[in-house]
Amino acid sequence: MTNTIADLETSDLILVTGSNTTENHPVLSTFMKRAALKGKKIYVVDPRRIKLVDLAEKWLRPNPGTDIAWINGLMHVIIKEDLHDKAFIEARTENFDAVKDVVASYTPEHVADITGIAAEDIIALARAFAKAPAAAICYCMGITQHTCGTDNVKSLANLSMLCGHLGKPGGGVNPLRGQNNVQGACDMGGLPNVFPAYQAVTSDQARQSYEKAWNVTDMSAKPGLPVTEMIEKAHAGEFKSMYVIGENPMVTDPDLNHAKKALANLEFLVVQDIFETETTAMADVVLPSFCWAEKDGTFSNTERRVQRVRKAVNAPEGVRPDWDIICDIARRMGYDMQYENSHEVYKEICSVTPSYRGITWERIDNIGIHWPCPDESHPGTPILHTTQFTRGKGLFHAIEHQSPAEQVSDDYPFVLTTGRVLYHYHSRTMTKRTEGLNQMSPECFVEISKTDAKKLGLNTGALVNVSSRRGKISAKLQVSHKAVEGTVFIPFHFARAAANKLTNAKLDPTAKIPELKVCAINIEPAA
Amino acid sequence: MDQNTITINGHAYNFDPGQTILEIAQQNNIDIPNLCHLKGTRATGACRICIVEIEESWGKKLVSSCSAPAKNGMVVHTESPEIVKYRKIYIGLMLDSGNHNCDIGSAADESWTDFQIAAMENDQKEELCPVWGDCELQALAYRYQVKGRVSGRHREPLVLPVEDDNSFIYRDMSRCILCGRCVAACNEVQVNQAIDFGFRGTNGKIIAGTGTTLRNSSCVFCGECVQVCPVGALVEKKNLGKGRPWETETIRTTCPYCGVGCQQLLHIQDNTIMKITGVEDAEPNLGRLCVKGRYGFDFVGSQDRLTTPLIKKEGKQVPASWDEALDLVAKKFVEIRDQHGADTMGVLTSARTSNEDNYIAQKFTRAVLKTNNIDHCARL
Structure with a gap:
C-alpha cells in the first residue's frame, strides 16, 4: 500500500x-x-x-x-x-x-x-x-x-x-496483500529477480555487495524463474529439484492436473511444513517445522509495517524453526551458515537491506514501523511518494484493453472466477483444524445467479459437475444474489473439489501471475 | 488562541475543544468507572456509572462524563459522596436486573430474587458465572460494596435461553446489563450490523437480526462483542471454564492469516492458547480481529502436526532422524547441482513464514545453491 x-x-x-x-x-x-x-x-x-x-x-x-x-x-x-x-x-x-x-x-x-x-x-x-x-x-x-x-x-x-x-x-x-507476510517475503528477496529490498540480481554492484556480505563468490547474475515457470520446466522434464517451504501448491496452483505431473517429474522434492498436505504427499523428504505461535521474528504487513511475532508456546518435540533447518542443510553442503537465534538473523537483514536498516526489534517492540526506514532516527514512511516517486517522475503508461486468454463458448458457456471465503484460508491447512470454521463453511460450493440456476433447472444444494478444458470437479450449487448471470464463483480452498483443477495457467507476461480470475466452464447436473 | 483548561479533582488539565470529560480524564490517568463507553463510537450514556459532579454558579450538577463535552474553566469532581451514592444505586439496579449470581456469598440473609432463580433454573446452570473474577460489574460492586437488591422490585422472570448453536460465542442474555457496548462494537467499530437493541422497557434486550440467533443472523463471528462485553453475557465458548485471567500469561504477536497484520494478545495456559484478543489502541487494527484471527488457532496444538522428518523409501514415506533426512537433502542437492547445474533447482519460500525465514531461504538459494530460482506464493 x-x-x-x-x-x-x-x-x-x-x-x-x-x-x-x-x-x-x-x-x-x-x-x-x-x-x-x-x-x-x-x-x-x-x-x-x-x-x-x-x-x-x-x-x-x-x-x-x-x-x-x-x-x-x-x-x-x-x-x-x-x-x-x-x-x-x-x-x-x-x-x-x-x-x-x-x-x-x-x-x-x-x-x-x-x-x-x-x-x-x-x-x-x-x-x-x-x-x-x-x-x-x-x-x-x-x-x-x-x-x-x-x-x-x-x-x-x-x-x-x-x-x-x-x-x-x-x-x-x-x-x-493477502498473506500475513507476502510483503516481507518480497522485501526479503524471496523473488527470482531481486535481492532484499528489491535490488536487481543483474546489478553487478548489488551482487558484489551480497557476495561480500555472505562471504561467497560466483553468485548467479541471471534472473531466476518464477514458480509458474518452474512448474512449466518441471513438466517438460528440464527441472530436477524443488525445496518447498510452507506452501501447498497442489491446491493453490492453477491447472492442478498439470502441476501434479510437473512435481511428479522432479528428481527430488523436499517439502517443509507444519502438517501433511497434498504437496508433502508427493515429497521425497518431508521436514517438520515450527508454526507461527512458536516463532520469534517479524512479519511485514500490507502497509509495509514491520511487526514483531513472538513465541507464545513451545513447539512439539522433534520440530525445528525453518531458518534453522535451512542453515543446517547449508552447513551439510559445506557453507558456514550459523546463527544464535532469529534475532541474529534479523540483525543481518538490517545490515544488508537498506529499507529495513533503521527498524530494530527494540524500536518495534510496541508499535511497528513502515519501511523505508534508512536509519534508527528515521520515523518510517507511512505514506509513499509524498514529494517524488521512486524513479523520480511518475510514468504514465498508455494501455489498450486486452481480452482474457480464454473466452466462453458453446461447450463452456460460463465464466468462472475464484477466491476465498471469510471462514477459510488458502488450502485450509490451518483453518480446517477449527471446528467452528468448518461449521460455518463446511464444503466447496458453486455460487450462481438465480437466472442461471433457473436455466439449468437446478436450485441451491443440487450437486453439479463443473468442467473446464483442463479438469472437472463436483460441488453443490449455491444460488446467490452476489452472482451475476453468466459468471460463477468457486472458492479454491477445498482440495476435494479443487477449483484450481479448472483454472487456466496462462500467465501475465511480466508478473507471471496466472489468470485465476477468468476461465470458461460448463455446469451440468451430477448424474 | 488561549489554551482550554479544565479542573478535575483539584488539578488543572489542558484539553482540545470537542473532547469529553471522560476522554480528558482517561488521557490523564484519572479513573472514572464506566460500563457502556466504547472508544471510537458515539456515547450512549446508557449505564450512568461514569457520572461526575460539575460545579456551576448555582450549585452542583451530575452529568455522564462520557457524553459531556468539556468547557473551558469547568470544575469537575469524580468521586464525591453524591456521585458514590448514585453509582451504588445504579450498580445495585444492574445487579438486580439479571442473573448475576457472583453475589452468592453475600446473599446469606436475603433470598435471591425470583428473577434470578428463574433465570438460573431456565439455563440449568448451578455453577458460577463464567466470568467470575473477570467482570467489570462485579469489580464495581466490590469497589463500591454493593450487594444488590436495592430496588426491591421484582421483574417478571424472562425466558432468556442460552444461545449455544454456534462454536464461538456463548450468549447468555440473562447476564446482560444492556450497556450497549456490543451494539456499538458491531455497528460502529466492525460495522457488521448484526445485532441491535430490540423490544422496549423491561422486555428490552439485545437481538441478533430480527430476533434470531447469531448463527442465523448476518453475524460473521468477529467476536468484537465478546471482547467489549463488561459482564458474562457474551463469553468465548472455546475456553469456557478455562483460562482464567490470573492463570494465563499474555503474549503479544502478529496474526498469521491475511496481510493486515492485526496485533493480537495470545492468552496462554499450560503451553496452550486459551483465547486470542485484539490489542486495544494498537495500530493497525485498534483492537479489532476477524473470525480467523480470533478463533482459528486450533491448528497450533493439533495432534496432526508433523513431528518427525519423513523420507520416501520404496515409494512410501517413513519416519527418519534429522541427521538422516538432512544428510540426504544435502547430498541430493549437491549431486543435482553438479550433474544438471544449479538452474535446474528451485526453492519456494513462503509468504506465511517470517522475514527471518525468508531471508535465510533466499540467501541459501543464492549463496549455496548458486541460482536465483527462488519464488513464493505471492501470485496465488
Whole structure:
C-alpha cells in the first residue's frame, strides 16, 4: 500500500476493485465501512455483488477481465471534462500525452459495450473520483490475477496520478496483500529477480555487495524463474529439484492436473511444513517445522509495517524453526551458515537491506514501523511518494484493453472466477483444524445467479459437475444474489473439489501471475 | 488562541475543544468507572456509572462524563459522596436486573430474587458465572460494596435461553446489563450490523437480526462483542471454564492469516492458547480481529502436526532422524547441482513464514545453491 490502513478512514472516496474486502481483509474493511458511516463514498467495481456493496454509494459491474477498459473510460471522462490535476501531472509525472491519446477512443458508450457497465455510471464515478479531495484506490487479486494483471495495475496508477491522488493522506494506490507476510517475503528477496529490498540480481554492484556480505563468490547474475515457470520446466522434464517451504501448491496452483505431473517429474522434492498436505504427499523428504505461535521474528504487513511475532508456546518435540533447518542443510553442503537465534538473523537483514536498516526489534517492540526506514532516527514512511516517486517522475503508461486468454463458448458457456471465503484460508491447512470454521463453511460450493440456476433447472444444494478444458470437479450449487448471470464463483480452498483443477495457467507476461480470475466452464447436473 | 483548561479533582488539565470529560480524564490517568463507553463510537450514556459532579454558579450538577463535552474553566469532581451514592444505586439496579449470581456469598440473609432463580433454573446452570473474577460489574460492586437488591422490585422472570448453536460465542442474555457496548462494537467499530437493541422497557434486550440467533443472523463471528462485553453475557465458548485471567500469561504477536497484520494478545495456559484478543489502541487494527484471527488457532496444538522428518523409501514415506533426512537433502542437492547445474533447482519460500525465514531461504538459494530460482506464493 502506498498509504496506511488507518488512512482509509480519512479518504473522501474509496474505489474498491477486485477485492472482496469484508471476507479477505475483514479488519481492513472496518476502516472502509467506518468511512462510509461518516458519509464518505465507497465505489465498488467488481464482477460479484460483494458484501461491501451494502454500504457503497454505487456498485459498477464489469464483465470479468475488462478492467483496463473501464479505467480508461474513467480517464477519458476526466480528461474530456477537464477534471484532471494539471499541476500534479506537470510537476510529478511524464508521458501524460500518450495516455491522453489512448483513452481518447474509450468513450463511455464504447466502454459500456466492452464492460457491461452503463455509460452514465462511468461518467458519475469519473466525476466523483476526480473531484474528491482525496480518493484512495484499493485493489486485490481480482485486478492482478489476469493475463493483463500488470497492465491493470498500471492503469490504476494512471488513474490515481491523473487526479493527483498519490502521495497524500486519504489517497494512494493500495494493493491489499493477502498473506500475513507476502510483503516481507518480497522485501526479503524471496523473488527470482531481486535481492532484499528489491535490488536487481543483474546489478553487478548489488551482487558484489551480497557476495561480500555472505562471504561467497560466483553468485548467479541471471534472473531466476518464477514458480509458474518452474512448474512449466518441471513438466517438460528440464527441472530436477524443488525445496518447498510452507506452501501447498497442489491446491493453490492453477491447472492442478498439470502441476501434479510437473512435481511428479522432479528428481527430488523436499517439502517443509507444519502438517501433511497434498504437496508433502508427493515429497521425497518431508521436514517438520515450527508454526507461527512458536516463532520469534517479524512479519511485514500490507502497509509495509514491520511487526514483531513472538513465541507464545513451545513447539512439539522433534520440530525445528525453518531458518534453522535451512542453515543446517547449508552447513551439510559445506557453507558456514550459523546463527544464535532469529534475532541474529534479523540483525543481518538490517545490515544488508537498506529499507529495513533503521527498524530494530527494540524500536518495534510496541508499535511497528513502515519501511523505508534508512536509519534508527528515521520515523518510517507511512505514506509513499509524498514529494517524488521512486524513479523520480511518475510514468504514465498508455494501455489498450486486452481480452482474457480464454473466452466462453458453446461447450463452456460460463465464466468462472475464484477466491476465498471469510471462514477459510488458502488450502485450509490451518483453518480446517477449527471446528467452528468448518461449521460455518463446511464444503466447496458453486455460487450462481438465480437466472442461471433457473436455466439449468437446478436450485441451491443440487450437486453439479463443473468442467473446464483442463479438469472437472463436483460441488453443490449455491444460488446467490452476489452472482451475476453468466459468471460463477468457486472458492479454491477445498482440495476435494479443487477449483484450481479448472483454472487456466496462462500467465501475465511480466508478473507471471496466472489468470485465476477468468476461465470458461460448463455446469451440468451430477448424474 | 488561549489554551482550554479544565479542573478535575483539584488539578488543572489542558484539553482540545470537542473532547469529553471522560476522554480528558482517561488521557490523564484519572479513573472514572464506566460500563457502556466504547472508544471510537458515539456515547450512549446508557449505564450512568461514569457520572461526575460539575460545579456551576448555582450549585452542583451530575452529568455522564462520557457524553459531556468539556468547557473551558469547568470544575469537575469524580468521586464525591453524591456521585458514590448514585453509582451504588445504579450498580445495585444492574445487579438486580439479571442473573448475576457472583453475589452468592453475600446473599446469606436475603433470598435471591425470583428473577434470578428463574433465570438460573431456565439455563440449568448451578455453577458460577463464567466470568467470575473477570467482570467489570462485579469489580464495581466490590469497589463500591454493593450487594444488590436495592430496588426491591421484582421483574417478571424472562425466558432468556442460552444461545449455544454456534462454536464461538456463548450468549447468555440473562447476564446482560444492556450497556450497549456490543451494539456499538458491531455497528460502529466492525460495522457488521448484526445485532441491535430490540423490544422496549423491561422486555428490552439485545437481538441478533430480527430476533434470531447469531448463527442465523448476518453475524460473521468477529467476536468484537465478546471482547467489549463488561459482564458474562457474551463469553468465548472455546475456553469456557478455562483460562482464567490470573492463570494465563499474555503474549503479544502478529496474526498469521491475511496481510493486515492485526496485533493480537495470545492468552496462554499450560503451553496452550486459551483465547486470542485484539490489542486495544494498537495500530493497525485498534483492537479489532476477524473470525480467523480470533478463533482459528486450533491448528497450533493439533495432534496432526508433523513431528518427525519423513523420507520416501520404496515409494512410501517413513519416519527418519534429522541427521538422516538432512544428510540426504544435502547430498541430493549437491549431486543435482553438479550433474544438471544449479538452474535446474528451485526453492519456494513462503509468504506465511517470517522475514527471518525468508531471508535465510533466499540467501541459501543464492549463496549455496548458486541460482536465483527462488519464488513464493505471492501470485496465488
